[in-house]
């Protein structure tokens with residue numbers, strides 16, 4: 001028996017799917033579940049119906065999740081912050097192309113970061129505050145999702161291959177407990193092009209999960225990792241539950257759950273029994 005989560009309360013489509021799957025419909029809070037014995041191609045159903053569908057894994061202990069680690073750019077927020085900074089200085093064409101290539105997995109992340117930073121070398125960090133205030137928007141459901149986890153005693157963390165300034169702003173605005181991002185050197189208010197410490201690439205993101213597990217005494221199987229780009233792949237591999245949010249095709253291959261159409265709150269559908 002398989003349980004399919006239908007992340008919507010739209011009756012006609014769920015009835016059509018249940019009929020095709022010869023399944024039984026169960027109404028839950030904010031979503032439906034279909035229980036079926038029939039085999040099906042979930043990818044095809046997602047594409048044909050343009051809806052979020054996921055398998056509820058009855059062997060996985062969703063109630064034992066203790067920590068949620070999320071990427072920032074294009075996951076908790078709708079933009080790529082480095083691209084937004086670049087726009088302020090008319091450098092968006094050069095920069096956003098490199099960001100996109102890195103997120104698709106066509107370009108090594110560390111190289112892409114160094115390259116983008118070298119283009120930004122010399123610019124003033126005085127624009128960061130206004131870029132954050134004017135360009136950064138939470139992804140739909142981000143606040144609700146963080147609040148849901150917090151109210152269920154699940155720890156939260158943001159890990160970003162972007163700049164620490166933005167990650168810390170987001171951290172404090174959303175009330176996230178932990179944060180890791182790139183530290184770039186700034187002297188006399190201008191970006192020198194140097195990075196302080198390790199560049200937060202895919203491996204460093206995964207290492208951060210290990211560090212947090214050590215700190216809190218959690219097992220990696222009790223961790224949710226959420227992201228959208230190629231530099232989130234390694235953390236998807238170590239986490240117990242991995243979520244691709246409006247993600248690049250390369251990342252989806254490594255994830256247990258896909259949110260392709262709806263908001264981040266679709267993830268709550270797995271935890272309503274917590």
Ligand SMILES: [Mg+2]
Pocket residue numbers: 071072073074075227228229
């Ligand atoms: Mg991202």
